Amino acid sequence: MATETEFEVESMHYNRLLLAVDDDDDESSRKAFNYACTLAKIYAIPLGIVSVLETGDLNIYQSLSPDLLSERRGEIAANLNTYVEKAEAFGAQDVQPLIGEGNPAHVILEEVAPAFKPDLIILGSHKRRGHNHIGHVAGEIAREANASVIIVR
């Protein structure tokens, strides 16, 4: 790129946003939600909000009784509804809740993103124990997604 001077700058913005949320309540999650809502409102573009019921760890999965599993599904659905309502109240016009089950990065990369087709995936950094290092899920999505990825700190 740097060796070529014959190009023109073109305006660019994103048209379809996917925000991943989870139960970790850290500052980056809140900022990621704010940023997703801001873009969705300003550009009047669709925003999908995905939450994944983590069942990647078989021991944890097996330890969830059907009742507990059902309860967790209900919690996730209720939390997603809260996000959707707040995003809509803020001014985002097309907000879709998306629920997955399994390994979060895998579900988002292999199921949710191919179906929803975002051009920007928005993630909190979920920094670990005081470090700035991003969490495993964010790192895997940043590395392997087909879409652009923003890691919000």
Added chain:
Amino acid sequence: MATETEFEVESMHYNRLLLAVDDDDDESSRKAFNYACTLAKIYAIPLGIVSVLETGDLNIYQSLSPDLLSERRGEIAANLNTYVEKAEAFGAQDVQPLIGEGNPAHVILEEVAPAFKPDLIILGSHKRRGHNHIGHVAGEIAREANASVIIVR
């Protein structure tokens, strides 16, 4: 975050952009430049454009004669000027060229970002050999930066 319902969405946008460029001319680099210029123009915010003369590999470094090194520095400066001119012609009002030397990720994380203080770092994905995997430099910056990072694809 998901368990808490008492919060309000707040508008959020970035105030200080750092775009990293290099000699790889791929589509993601062009898009990253377009995106950086678009944000800088729309929000009328400063845009730093950094290019690092890679000297991390000692064998390569040592093989660069003083003349060659001087020539490479001149090329990088000229290329950065091209970027700056195009960004300004597009409508970005405060564009700063930033040159580093050394290991690109290290220079950006340890020298350029702490001095320029961006709140968003914009990177091309530089996908490798047909894969979507991001390049090493982008991955390291995405993992370890203090600022938000967007990987443009």
